[in-house]
Amino acid sequence: MDDRRAAFETLFAEHHPAVLRYIERRVDQREQARELAMDCFEVAWKRFDPKHPFGLPWLLRTAHNIVGDSYRRRDRERVGLAHLADIERLGPETGSHDHVELAIAMDQLREPDRELLMLVYWDGLSAAETAQVIGCRVPTVWKRLSRARDALRALLDDDATLPQEVNELALDR
Template structure:
């Protein structure tokens, strides 16, 4: 069986050899693109193959495998897509991210890992402290606004909010930052 590298090299002389690379790698490349830009993965995959075919003569075996090279082409196509979208200021179809979503994935995984501990700690907080914390973290209210919602003075709210944050930080330990949004400084 001919290797990907051999096919890529041969495709510079015999363009039809490139077709087998498409067959071998389309599913993996489509998966890569679909996880990052689900609404346009098919179009991006077509662009990947166009660019890979056009640039097949630039492939250098010393820089890695053909598969690695193809994923590099896919990454460049995806980055160009995100740049175009941001420059155009267009709304993205299907909830597509405007930049690399992997940072958000890491944050969601970190949050999911500590979610049971957070729920347990929140359940142990006095009701007013829990409500203040959630109003500030989830609803993005200021401590003064949260104080007004629960009907206590702003100074009292800040004190209780500080106590709640401290208990939550202690429960999570020093190695785990708070994965919640809002004013947790």
């Protein structure tokens, strides 16, 4: 039992920061992110076998499922203007009009496309790691990533798809 615990503590120490960052980018409240990260490691502890250890992709897949469960339990009233308010609250030195447009465009993407883009570009996962997290093959990741980038590019290129408040901000540039 002590070997199992020591192996798990090593896994926890190595991957907890990445799992927490992953979750923090997907939930609004820091305390909620900490709780969800601990929920992820609770699941990991229950399934942990030192002879067949799992790595970061498995943990991120588990975190993804836990975050999804969390969102299904609460009201899904999250729209681009909420991100606009968050960015404006941070101040002009941390947010730009381009970041506002990106946040709003990301919110308008289908959930699977948004998740894929976040895994690759925000979390820095490789195609193979991303495939493990979302449960598909590597060629599928590349195909879906291409489609997600095209969809995001279309939203960013077409000001008509963005809320009126963002179009007004663009005029102020």
